[in-house]
Amino acid sequence: MHISTKCSIAVHCLIFIYEYGNTTKVTSEILSLSTGINPVTIRNIFSSLKKDGIISIKFGTGGATLNCPLNEITLYRICKTIEPNFISKLIGIHTSPSLLCPIGKNINNVLDNSYQKIKNDLCESLRNITMENIITDYHYLLQNE
Amino acid sequence: MHISTKCSIAVHCLIFIYEYGNTTKVTSEILSLSTGINPVTIRNIFSSLKKDGIISIKFGTGGATLNCPLNEITLYRICKTIEPNFISKLIGIHTSPSLLCPIGKNINNVLDNSYQKIKNDLCESLRNITMENIITDYHYLLQNE
C-alpha cells in the first residue's frame, strides 16, 4: 500500500530513454545495469508503459523509444499505469471491525469521506509533476556537478 | 511504505473514547472487540498517542480518556505520532542504481526534488482533517442510518 519503487524505476528508465534513446538501443538489460533492478521487472514495467502509449518497444530486435511528449507524462499517469489501483492501496483501513458496535459498523464510511479527500489531493499533486519538470531538474543537476 | 491501518485503528479508538469514555471504562480489550484488532496492537498505538498527549490512560486500573480538544487532533498528528517517519516511507525509491551511469548517480537527487513537493502536499492534506470533522461525519451517518 504505497507508491512503489516501480514508479521511481519507471522515471529512471524514461530519463534514460530520453537521453540515450536516439543513439543507443535501450534494452531491458542495459536498464537493468543502470537501475540495479532485474531485467524482468523492467520488462514488466515497460509492458504497462507501452499499453498506455508512453513508450513503444521494437519487438524481436528490442529497444525502447519515447512515444509521447514529456509534458504529457505526469507522475500520476505513470503510477496509474503501472499499478492501476495504487490509490486505493495508499491508505489502509482495518478490515474486520465489529458490526455489533455502532462505530465498527460505520467506521468504513466515516473514514471513506476523509480519506477520499486525501486521495484526491494526492492525485492532484501527482498530476502537477511531469517528466518535463523532472528532466529539467536532471539537466540542472548535471550542470552543477 | 504507506499510511498504515494503525491510523484507521487510532481514529476508530478515538471516536470510541469520545462517545463512550464518560460512561464506560475503555480498555484495550473492549477496543479489541470493537476494532477486530489484537489488544496488544491497541496498547502499542495508545502508547504513542499517550506520549503525544492526545489521550491519557489510567494506570493499573485501566481506561483511556481524551486529553485534548478534538479540533487539535489532526490526521497528520495521529500519523506522525504513531509512525514518526511515515512520510519518508510513503514513496519508495530503488536503492542501488549504478553510480557509473550519470542517471543512476543523480536519480536520487532528481526524484527528491519532486517527491518532496508531493510529501509536503500530503502533509498539508492530512493537517486539514481533524477528529472534529470525523466525529461530525460519524454523527451524520448515525442519524441517516
Place this chain on the structure above:
DNA sequence: CCTCCTGTAATTTTTAGATTTACACCTATT
C-alpha cells in the same frame, strides 16, 4: 491478596514485493 488492567519484549505468522528461473516467440543478420 486477588483481580483486572497496562506496558513491553520476543517470537511467530502472514502478506506483499521483488527476484529469479524458464521458456516460447519474434526479427534482423549472415
Place this chain on the structure above:
DNA sequence: AATAGGTGTAAATCTAAAAATTACAGGAGG
C-alpha cells in the same frame, strides 16, 4: 534457414515489513 540477441509472461522462490500472538512483570483498587 540458422542463429544471436531481444521481448513477453508465467511460475516459483526469496525477502522484508506488518501484524498477531505469547508471555510476563508491575500498578491500582476492592
